[in-house]
Amino acid sequence: MSTVVKFEKVVAVAGSFPVLTGLDLRVDQGEVVLLRGENGAGKTSFLRTCAGLISVNSGDACVLGFDMRVDRRAPRRYIGLLGHENHLYRDLWVREHVEFRAAAAGAVESDTDAALEKVGVPEQLWTVPIGSLSAGQRRKVAIASLVVGRPRLWLLDEPHATLDTKSRENLDLILGEASASGATIIFASHERPPGNGLASRVITMGGGRVLEDSGAR
Amino acid sequence: MLAETLLVARKDLRVEWRAKVALGQVTPLALLILVVFAFALDANTSLLKLGAGGLYWVAVLYGGTLLIQRSFDVETDDGNMDAFRMSAISAPSLFLGKALALFVQIGLLELVLGLGIAFFYEVRIVDWALLLVAATAGTVAFSVCGVLWGVMSAGLRVRATLLPLLLVPVLTPVLLAGSRAFETALGVRADAGWTWASLMFVIAAVHTAIGLGAFGFLLEEG
Numbered sequence: 001m002s003t004v005v006k007f008e009k010v011v012a013v014a015g016s017f018p019v020l021t022g023l024d025l026r027v028d029q030g031e032v033v034l035l036r037g038e039n040g041a042g043k044t045s046f047l048r049t050c051a052g053l054i055s056v057n058s059g060d061a062c063v064l065g066f067d068m069r070v071d072r073r074a075p076r077r078y079i080g081l082l083g084h085e086n087h088l089y090r091d092l093w094v095r096e097h098v099e100f101r102a103a104a105a106g107a108v109e110s111d112t113d114a115a116l117e118k119v120g121v122p123e124q125l126w127t128v129p130i131g132s133l134s135a136g137q138r139r140k141v142a143i144a145s146l147v148v149g150r151p152r153l154w155l156l157d158e159p160h161a162t163l164d165t166k167s168r169e170n171l172d173l174i175l176g177e178a179s180a181s182g183a184t185i186i187f188a189s190h191e192r193p194p195g196n197g198l199a200s201r202v203i204t205m206g207g208g209r210v211l212e213d214s215g216a217r
Numbered sequence: 218m219l220a221e222t223l224l225v226a227r228k229d230l231r232v233e234w235r236a237k238v239a240l241g242q243v244t245p246l247a248l249l250i251l252v253v254f255a256f257a258l259d260a261n262t263s264l265l266k267l268g269a270g271g272l273y274w275v276a277v278l279y280g281g282t283l284l285i286q287r288s289f290d291v292e293t294d295d296g297n298m299d300a301f302r303m304s305a306i307s308a309p310s311l312f313l314g315k316a317l318a319l320f321v322q323i324g325l326l327e328l329v330l331g332l333g334i335a336f337f338y339e340v341r342i343v344d345w346a347l348l349l350v351a352a353t354a355g356t357v358a359f360s361v362c363g364v365l366w367g368v369m370s371a372g373l374r375v376r377a378t379l380l381p382l383l384l385v386p387v388l389t390p391v392l393l394a395g396s397r398a399f400e401t402a403l404g405v406r407a408d409a410g411w412t413w414a415s416l417m418f419v420i421a422a423v424h425t426a427i428g429l430g431a432f433g434f435l436l437e438e439g
Contacts, residue, residue: 053299073437077305085296089228091235100228104304129235 002029003062004153004184005050010059012049012208019045019054021208027186027201032179034199035188042208043188044084047155050186051081064153077106080151082159086142090131094121097130098144105149115147120170135162143171154178156187172198218313221306225314230321232291239284239322244329247280251333265338270399273334274392277355280326281319281388282381285363288319289371289380298371301436308433312364316428319360327352343404347411351398354417358391361424368435391420 005027012020019042027033035043048054050063052072061068064075089097098112116126119140125133130141139162146154154175160168175185175198187199204212233239254272258264265272292301301311331352334340342348366383370376394413401410 051299051303053302073302073433076303079303081299081303083296083299085299087296087300089232089291089297090295091232091291092228093235096231100224101300103224104300104306106305 002065003027004029004031004064005186006060006062007049008060010049010061011057012045012054013057014045014054019208020049022059023209025203025210025213027184029184030179030182031184032175032198032200033184033186034202035186035205036190036202037188037205037211041205043205044157045208046205047081047083047157047186047188050153050155051079052076053081075153078152080146080149080154082142082146082154082156084157084161086138087145088130088138088142090129092130093127094130094133094141095126097141098148101145102148105151107148107150111148111150112144115144116141118147118174119144120167136164136167139163140167143174147174150183152183154183154185154187156185158189158191159187160189160191218307218310221310222313222317225306225311226317226321229288229291229315229318233287233318233322238287239326243280243283243287244326246283247276247326247330248333250276250279251330251337255337262339266340266403267405269334269338269340269403270405271392271396272338273330273399274355274395276330276333277323277327277359277395278385278388278392280330281323281359281363282384284319284322284326285359285367285384286377286380288315288363289367289376293371293376308436309429311436312368312428312432315364315367316360316425319363320356323359324352324356327356340403342402344402344410347398347414348402351395351402351410351414351417354414354421355391355395358417358421358424359388361421361428362387362391365424365428365432365435368432391417394420 003026005025007023007025010020010023011018023046035046037043045054049056049061052068052075055072056068064078066074092100094116095112098116102112121137121140121144125137130138133141143159159171163171179185202214203210251272255265292298362384366387367380370380370383373379394416398410398413400406401408
């Protein structure tokens, strides 16, 4: 198994506030990692640093083989990021949006319909403006926008938020399939109990560093 | 690069087509400004003819700034800026795509405003070629400057007021050159209209070069 994320004594500062304070963590290919911790523990900042959206101030950070201190933009084309927000153009139709995300990720547009079906967006909603959808439906469109890009590393911040029980189970299936095909998944959640079957490893964060790691080596 | 540029431009134009902000709000407002100018100048046709070039470009500046603002509101809404940064599309293509979409929108706005000054101010065009070249150069300059300064202010909470504050001084030379070129094209003055149009192209070229080189950095740090 190759190492997908390797952080050693990473310090990252957002504005003037240190969000990661000497983080040590290694995640291998195919792992499904659940990040837990109180608000402000550094979960979101860790995900954003992995995505290259927060720069590394000191320490060594390597994501998908790219040195994040040299070029934090380099791994992005292989990463799917879902934050608290959905990253949706609310005036576009559902299908148009997912087609755009597919093309922007370098994927083929023909995957769009399959992705929408997979996440459970009914076909009658495909030609509806995103702004008119419910919060849960918008979350599904956001997930479909990730699915079409076939990322090698999924970074998900509260991905189950606003989804109903059936859709949560469906998302777990999608993530399980992605992991089985070799993708690595790191997700932050307050809702998922540890050992629920999806996560192969649970990491508890606090104060911008790892407090507890069920898969510590 | 061309395919990526067209992809971004098509997306922006589609968003605008669906939202109808440019068509339904910005264009009528810019036209209204032309009408207000006419009232302010007591509907004095000879005075309006003399000032038509300048009044036209002031209306374009106002409407164009709103369109530029809107172009980046779409990217900052719902955290889209993160997806914009995470995209596999190269920074120069993102810059050119946004600029191309703005070029089309501002170009259409200018077309309507052109009809507006013809109707309200009763202007007569004596040099069509100069008018079209100056309008094109001005549209390019507005578009590329707009994307360049728009991305700089995109991440800021005060962008709604900051962007016009940044844009107006930068676009003032375009406005002045455009006004002089239009005055020549409308037969109001006989001096070097083509020189002014050339200056507009130079401003557009400089900002395009800066945008192509710096957009990636500005996007990251914005």
